[in-house]
Amino acid sequence: MKLKIAVLFGGKSTEHEISIISAIQAIRSMDQEKYEIIPVYMTKNNDYYVGEDIGKIQAYQNIPELLKNSTQVVWIKDGDKVSLMRYPMKKFGNNIMLMGGGIGVPPLLELAIQLKNLPKELCPQEIIIVMGYRDAQTFLAEEFAQNGQLYIATEDGSVGTKGNVLDAVHENGLKADVIYACGPMPMLRAIKHYAQENGQDAYISLEERMACGVGACLGCVCNTVQKDAHSHVNNTRICTDGPVFAAKDVDI
Ligand code: FES
Numbered sequence: 001m002k003l004k005i006a007v008l009f010g011g012k013s014t015e016h017e018i019s020i021i022s023a024i025q026a027i028r029s030m031d032q033e034k035y036e037i038i039p040v041y042m043t044k045n046n047d048y049y050v051g052e053d054i055g056k057i058q059a060y061q062n063i064p065e066l067l068k069n070s071t072q073v074v075w076i077k078d079g080d081k082v083s084l085m086r087y088p089m090k091k092f093g094n095n096i097m098l099m100g101g102g103i104g105v106p107p108l109l110e111l112a113i114q115l116k117n118l119p120k121e122l123c124p125q126e127i128i129i130v131m132g133y134r135d136a137q138t139f140l141a142e143e144f145a146q147n148g149q150l151y152i153a154t155e156d157g158s159v160g161t162k163g164n165v166l167d168a169v170h171e172n173g174l175k176a177d178v179i180y181a182c183g184p185m186p187m188l189r190a191i192k193h194y195a196q197e198n199g200q201d202a203y204i205s206l207e208e209r210m211a212c213g214v215g216a217c218l219g220c221v222c223n224t225v226q227k228d229a230h231s232h233v234n235n236t237r238i239c240t241d242g243p244v245f246a247a248k249d250v251d252i
Contacts, residue, residue, distance in 0.1 A: 002036040006084065011042035017060075024057050040073070040084070041066075048073050050084060076119040083119050093201070096124045097176035098148070099165045099191055101132035103207065104183030109140050111180060112147035128174055132165040132187065166194055177201065180244075185252065192247040202247040208238045215240035223251035 009023030010016055020041070027037050039055035040048055043063075051070030053059035059066045072087040092115060100108040108129070115127055127148030131141065136158040144150045152160030153168035161168040165187065168174070181191045182205040195202035211219040220238040225248065227234055234251065236242070 002034060004036045004038060005030070006038045006040050006082075008040045008042060008048075010044070012044055012046060016044060020060055021057065024055060027055055038084070041070070043067070048075070048084075048087075076122070081119075085119070085122070092118075092122070093124055093176070093178035095126040095128065095176040095178075097128040097130060097169075097174065097179045099130045099132075099169075099179055099181040099183070099187075101165060101183035101187050104181065104187075104205065105131060105140055107182050107205065108180070109143055109147070112144060116147045126176075128176055130165045130168050130174065132168075132183070133159070135159075164190070166190055169194070179203070179247075181205070181247075188247075189252050192250075192252060195247050203244050204247050204250070204252075205244045206238050206242055206250070206252070210239050213239045225249055225251055 007023050007027055009019045011019065013019055023039065027039055030037055037055075038050060040050055041054045042048055049067055049070040050073050051066075053066055054070055073084040074087045076083045076085050096115065098108045098112055108131075112127060112129060115124055118124075128151070129144045129148040130151045130153065131138070131144060132153045133139075133155070135154055135156045138152055138154070138159055141150065141152060151168045151172055151174065153163055153165050154160055155164075156162070161171045177200070179191060179195055179200060179202040181188055181202060185206075188204045188206070191202055192204065194200075206222060208220040208222065211217045215237050218235075218237065221235045222238055222242075224234050224236045228236065236245070236250070
């Protein structure tokens with residue numbers, strides 16, 4: 001794995017322009033095989049930007065345009081590691097509940113891992129994981145347990161709560177600021193209603209048969225609460241506009 005190196009340049013210095021030129025020359029002479037180099041431009045106001053053009057000298061002929069096409073970031077120190085995070089930072093929530101079943105189980109494990117490994121400032125205080133299975137074949141349960149507080153529901157009652165994920169929520173008195181859910185449509189529908197009734201934010205990942213996958217065939221549309229600004233109909237394309245939606249925005 002290549003060592004990641006951030007090269008900072010620009011900033012408040014009177015030699016702002018010289019700093020840009022020197023840094024880009026230095027980047028060119030660095031061993032690209034050995035290092036993954038991330039050029040980071042500091043504006044004269046000390047705002048930080050990264051992006052495809054940040055390491056290109058000609059892009060500095062039009063700095064406002066360069067900034068428009070780049071991403072503003074902030075530095076987060078986490079132990080002995082430093083991360084660059086997109087600005088403004090948005091916390092996922094303090095107490096998060098991941099709810100899944102069926103095909104929704106594996107993607108939620110990835111989300112749990114990503115959440116657990118966020119820098120401290122962004123990491124949720126509590127990750128509650130509620131997974132629904134048919135029976136005792138609770139695949140990935142061990143991995144989930146390493147990344148949050150795991151509750152299981154099984155249809156046959158062989159493990160955890162007998163019933164579905166919402167039965168497990170009720171039985172264990174679970175509460176969260178925000179829910180992220182993925183799985184079969186009846187489950188997502190029930191979670192949407194549960195979130196609505198309890199005034200909770202919920203984000204659901206919708207799956208649909210997809211043909212083109214690029215927004216052209218309209219084979220994957222789902223109904224929305226608001227009208228689309230362009231088409232003026234209550235539709236959205238899961239393939240290009242989703243697949244994750246705020247539960248309150250879709251009519252499922
Ligand atoms: S799959 Fe064709 S529009 Fe979504």
